[in-house]
Structure formats: structure tokens, C-alpha cells
Amino acid sequence: MTELRDAVVTGSLPFPRRPRPNLRSGTPAGSRPLLARVNAVAVLLLALDCAAWATAVVRTAPGPAGAAVTAAALAGARLGGRVHRRRLWLSWLQDLPRSVTTAALAFALVTGVGIVAGMDGNRTAEMQEVVLFSAVLGESVRPLVFALGRWGRRRLRRCDRAVVVGSGHLAGELVRTMLEHPEFGLLPVGVAVPAGDPAPAGLPIETIGDDLTEAITRLRAGTVILAPGDDRDSAVVAAAISAHRAGCVTLVLPHLFELCPDGPGVDRLRSYPLVWLGGVPTRRPSWWVKRFVETALAAAALVVLMPVIAGCALAVLLESGFPVFFRQVRVGMDGRTFLLYKLRSVRPSGVDDSQVRWSVAGDSRVGPVGRFLRKTSLDELPQLWNVVRGDMSLVGPRPERPVFVHEFSAVHDLYWARHRVPTGLTGLAQVHGLRGDTSIADRARYDNYYIANWSLWLDVKIIILTVGELLCRRQR
Known part of the structure; x- marks a missing residue:
């Protein structure tokens, strides 16, 4: 008890030795190169929406006020609907309902502004035309953006370096899927399996030891995928916190993943649903x-x-x-x-x-x-x-x-x-x-x-x- 008390007074009492990340020495998110954190498809989709809006404004000429209102409505609806988000599955058909919904919301917003502001019917119709024309023009080009993104991932290997953490069988299946289907934008560079589980055999990637943070930094990984299997929740949380501290995108393969439906925050790696985890709030x-x-x-x-x-x-x-x-x-x-x-x-x-x-x-x-x-x-x-x-x-x-x-x-x-x-x-x-x-x-x-x-x-x-x-x- 005297030793404990002395440690308390001096502030030198350590945390107990247990499998968890070193919270003091985690690599900051800013250590990853800026270009490695930029998603080309997301940038192209945003640029496409801007170009479609500008073309619609030039064509319709709704005036400065109308242009400002349509820009604000489209930006709010599209950004709020996260149509420019980073994603693994580049599918225009999968994204079409979300995109159409945001365009409809923008149409409703400009209509409401026109009514509340007492604009004449012609000015309101012009703003509505801007929204409709930009939506149609944007949707006609979006399939090409998705196709270009898939091509760049397959041929140019424009993929994010990924580390898989989890049981040997599931980790191995995820790694093989990423290697066989680079169009999902993930390049596996390491796999970490819990003690006692066999490491996946026949995979051309590194098996990681206990220090996940060091491996993320050394392998320049930008994404960590957690496939917990039978691991304890505490071990999975420890790995997630290590990934967050290193500034990585964190995806989780949920339990009973065969029954997991698509929804907000859920992406797909072929038939595997992956849930996007939010980063630490302090960032x-x-x-x-x-x-x-x-x-x-x-x-x-x-x-x-x-x-x-x-x-x-x-x-x-x-x-x-x-x-x-x-x-x-x-x-x-x-x-x-x-x-x-x-x-x-x-x-x-x-x-x-x-x-x-x-x-x-x-x-x-x-x-x-x-x-x-x-x-x-x-x-x-x-x-x-x-x-x-x-x-x-x-x-x-x-x-x-x-x-x-x-x-x-x-x-x-x-x-x-x-x-x-x-x-x-x-x-x-x-x-x-x-x-x-x-x-x-x-x-x-x-x-x-x-x-x-x-x-x-x-x-x-x-x-x-x-x-x-x-x-x-x-x-x-």
C-alpha cells in the first residue's frame, strides 16, 4: 500500500499491463500524407455536381438571387445526403435512390423559399428548372465517374492500404476478396490474428504481432478492418482505438453479417457488409x-x-x-x-x-x-x-x-x-x-x-x- 501511495503522489502510477493501445504514443492522424486521405471518386462527384449546377445556371439565368438559393439548396441537400461520401462499392444503381432523394429535397427547398420570399412564379420556376436540369445532367454523368473509379482501382491500383484484424478464417477470406476484387479500393498489406488462432496461409501479406499502431505506421495503412469472430469485445475495441489514434478509416464486419441489411453507415466488400466507425470525437x-x-x-x-x-x-x-x-x-x-x-x-x-x-x-x-x-x-x-x-x-x-x-x-x-x-x-x-x-x-x-x-x-x-x-x- 505504501508503494501504491508513493506512486500516486508522484503521478508515476502506470496503467495495468493489458492488451490495449498505448494512448500516449498513438500516431497522430496528421502523420498520413494529405494526398493519401483524399478520395478521388468523392472529389470527382463533388466537381460534377458543381459543374452541373453552373451549366444549369448559365442555361436558365435565374439571376444572382436565384443562383444563390439553388446553390445553397443543392449543397445542403447533397452534402447532408452524403452523396459525395467515400465508399467501397462504386455502384451507380445502388446510389441512385439516395441521389434522387437529395435532388427532390433541393427542389422542395427552392420551392419553399420562393413561396416564403414572395417571389413571382417565373423566378420560382427558373430556380426549379435549375435544380431539375442539374440533377438530370449530373445523373447522366455519374455512371461514368463510378466506372472510372473502378477502372482506376483495378488498373492503376488506386487503393487504400488496409490491415485486417480478426480471426484467422474470416481475416483470410476478407484478404482474398480484396486481392481478387481491387475495384473495392482496398489493398491488404497486413493481417493480425488473436493469439491461439492460426494465421491465414498462402497470402502474400505480413502477419502482424501485438503492436498494431506500429504496424499501421510502418505499413502506411489508411484503413483497418475489424473482423472479430470469437474475439472478446475488449480486444476489438482496443484495435479500433489504435486505428483511430493512427488516423485510419475503421470498418467492422458485424456479427451475424449474413443477416446484416444495407443502410446508413454500411458499405459492401462483395458480399461482406462493413460498418463504418466514426473516429474519435476530439478530431x-x-x-x-x-x-x-x-x-x-x-x-x-x-x-x-x-x-x-x-x-x-x-x-x-x-x-x-x-x-x-x-x-x-x-x-x-x-x-x-x-x-x-x-x-x-x-x-x-x-x-x-x-x-x-x-x-x-x-x-x-x-x-x-x-x-x-x-x-x-x-x-x-x-x-x-x-x-x-x-x-x-x-x-x-x-x-x-x-x-x-x-x-x-x-x-x-x-x-x-x-x-x-x-x-x-x-x-x-x-x-x-x-x-x-x-x-x-x-x-x-x-x-x-x-x-x-x-x-x-x-x-x-x-x-x-x-x-x-x-x-x-x-x-x-
């Missing part, structure tokens, strides 16, 4: 919006709530003296430690067990002021400073002490995965009642669900639920 542009807004809100809240914090600090001082603030080492994103600030709710004693004692529920050292602060969560207000400093976010998995991160990561398979994003002042687990001495496995599941489904709206919902929970708690 999305909306994450920078989250960071900016949360920093501004936290700074404003610190200023507004300073009298409340000062009043609470005075109450702590009168009850049990100095110090009024409490500092504790917590684990944040990528396993980095930081000092978390709280108002002290436990009377000082000769023994500091704050780093190794899980809960103070029922502790005689918690006085009336401390109980009130903990019940109302007012003791957490100084953590707004941690948000301003960038140690934490307003919303995210709650940070834990290093010794318990070590313990929980050794017991719960995917507890370590919650450190892919910054920790938060409140989180999805907390608004579902997982506070204090509650299930760690449930917390980890909620935290990983939050990361996988993160959006700005999800953060807003969590903040609203947090405020509601605090109000209800104060009334009890």
Missing part, C-alpha cells in the same frame, strides 16, 4: 466548438458564482479551519494526471487517505457543512477552474484517482477506454444515478457509450439533466 471540428463554448461558460460561471464559492469557503473555514480548498490527483485524457480542486468537505485529520479511500459516506469527519456541500454538489464548483485550464471539460467521464484507475482497469475490460476524451465535471453516467458507491462496470459502459455517440446536442442534454437532478436533490 471533429465540432469538438473545438465544444471546447470554446465550455471554456467561455466555465469562465463566466466562475465570475458569477464567486460569491457563492466565497460563502462556502467561509463556512468550511468556520467549521474546521484551513485549508478550505482540497487538491487531489486525478487521471484525465490519455492517462495524464492533473490536480483537481474542490471545496473541502471532510475535517482534516492526521492521516491523508483521500487517494486510496473510495468513499467518505458515513465518515464521522464529514460535518454539517461538508454534508450540505456534498449533497448540493457545491464542493465541485472549484473544478470550473480545471475546465478553464483545459484539464477537464464541462461534460465527460468523471475523473478518478490513479490507484482506482489502476484497480478498475485491471478488473473491468473497457474501463481504460473511457480516457479517450477529456474528463468532465458531469457526465452521462452521473445523470443516470451512477454517483458515489455504484457499479463501476455500468459507469464504464455509459462513458464509452457517450464517447461513441458524442455530439454537441448530447452534451446539451446532459447539462439539462444535470441541472434537473441538482434541483430535485435540493428539494429532497
Whole structure:
């Protein structure tokens, strides 16, 4: 216990040794060459839509206002419908319903704008004609773009280098399919199979050991395909996180893939359905919006709530003296430690067990002021400073002490995965009642669900639920 405590104080406590990616040393996405991340077919489809719109505008001459409205409607509908997305299966017939739907939506949008803006019937008809003509012209050329893409993949080997992770049989079948059908745009360069499974025989590619991140970098892979088979979910998640950290596109062959229907986010490698996994939230542009807004809100809240914090600090001082603030080492994103600030709710004693004692529920050292602060969560207000400093976010998995991160990561398979994003002042687990001495496995599941489904709206919902929970708690 003394050794553990010393490690906690110095911040040198390591994560347990288990098969997972090194979150600190993952290769950044920016290390891949820019041209390797550009999809030629997607660029050609976007250029085709722009050219079709420009031709329709020149032909119809709807005026500057009409041109602007049609451009906005087409761009919004086509980009929202993801008709220019990167894809494996280059099939015009497969994509036709989506393309027609987006054109119909753009037609409805320009019609609605014409009615709401009170445009005369001729101007509205001209905008409708632009949308219809550009759609017809674009669709007449799109089959040629798809055919050109398939030809380039087969003859010029314009394929993304791919690594397959999974059971020997499934991995081997996927690799053989990619080798025999390069028109799907994947060139297998490595295969990683779990320990104990036989490596696929007779394949002209490398068998990868334990370090997937190193292999991705060395083989210059841009896509990782997960074919889990009978692997544990934790091993599959570890491989997915390694791929995300290396900036790779990640595709998953689902269980019962023979019954998996086509749908949003599902692509095809011949008869194999592959699900596109979203990357880590911290690489999305909306994450920078989250960071900016949360920093501004936290700074404003610190200023507004300073009298409340000062009043609470005075109450702590009168009850049990100095110090009024409490500092504790917590684990944040990528396993980095930081000092978390709280108002002290436990009377000082000769023994500091704050780093190794899980809960103070029922502790005689918690006085009336401390109980009130903990019940109302007012003791957490100084953590707004941690948000301003960038140690934490307003919303995210709650940070834990290093010794318990070590313990929980050794017991719960995917507890370590919650450190892919910054920790938060409140989180999805907390608004579902997982506070204090509650299930760690449930917390980890909620935290990983939050990361996988993160959006700005999800953060807003969590903040609203947090405020509601605090109000209800104060009334009890």
C-alpha cells in the first residue's frame, strides 16, 4: 500500500499491463500524407455536381438571387445526403435512390423559399428548372465517374492500404476478396490474428504481432478492418482505438453479417457488409466548438458564482479551519494526471487517505457543512477552474484517482477506454444515478457509450439533466 501511495503522489502510477493501445504514443492522424486521405471518386462527384449546377445556371439565368438559393439548396441537400461520401462499392444503381432523394429535397427547398420570399412564379420556376436540369445532367454523368473509379482501382491500383484484424478464417477470406476484387479500393498489406488462432496461409501479406499502431505506421495503412469472430469485445475495441489514434478509416464486419441489411453507415466488400466507425470525437471540428463554448461558460460561471464559492469557503473555514480548498490527483485524457480542486468537505485529520479511500459516506469527519456541500454538489464548483485550464471539460467521464484507475482497469475490460476524451465535471453516467458507491462496470459502459455517440446536442442534454437532478436533490 505504501508503494501504491508513493506512486500516486508522484503521478508515476502506470496503467495495468493489458492488451490495449498505448494512448500516449498513438500516431497522430496528421502523420498520413494529405494526398493519401483524399478520395478521388468523392472529389470527382463533388466537381460534377458543381459543374452541373453552373451549366444549369448559365442555361436558365435565374439571376444572382436565384443562383444563390439553388446553390445553397443543392449543397445542403447533397452534402447532408452524403452523396459525395467515400465508399467501397462504386455502384451507380445502388446510389441512385439516395441521389434522387437529395435532388427532390433541393427542389422542395427552392420551392419553399420562393413561396416564403414572395417571389413571382417565373423566378420560382427558373430556380426549379435549375435544380431539375442539374440533377438530370449530373445523373447522366455519374455512371461514368463510378466506372472510372473502378477502372482506376483495378488498373492503376488506386487503393487504400488496409490491415485486417480478426480471426484467422474470416481475416483470410476478407484478404482474398480484396486481392481478387481491387475495384473495392482496398489493398491488404497486413493481417493480425488473436493469439491461439492460426494465421491465414498462402497470402502474400505480413502477419502482424501485438503492436498494431506500429504496424499501421510502418505499413502506411489508411484503413483497418475489424473482423472479430470469437474475439472478446475488449480486444476489438482496443484495435479500433489504435486505428483511430493512427488516423485510419475503421470498418467492422458485424456479427451475424449474413443477416446484416444495407443502410446508413454500411458499405459492401462483395458480399461482406462493413460498418463504418466514426473516429474519435476530439478530431471533429465540432469538438473545438465544444471546447470554446465550455471554456467561455466555465469562465463566466466562475465570475458569477464567486460569491457563492466565497460563502462556502467561509463556512468550511468556520467549521474546521484551513485549508478550505482540497487538491487531489486525478487521471484525465490519455492517462495524464492533473490536480483537481474542490471545496473541502471532510475535517482534516492526521492521516491523508483521500487517494486510496473510495468513499467518505458515513465518515464521522464529514460535518454539517461538508454534508450540505456534498449533497448540493457545491464542493465541485472549484473544478470550473480545471475546465478553464483545459484539464477537464464541462461534460465527460468523471475523473478518478490513479490507484482506482489502476484497480478498475485491471478488473473491468473497457474501463481504460473511457480516457479517450477529456474528463468532465458531469457526465452521462452521473445523470443516470451512477454517483458515489455504484457499479463501476455500468459507469464504464455509459462513458464509452457517450464517447461513441458524442455530439454537441448530447452534451446539451446532459447539462439539462444535470441541472434537473441538482434541483430535485435540493428539494429532497
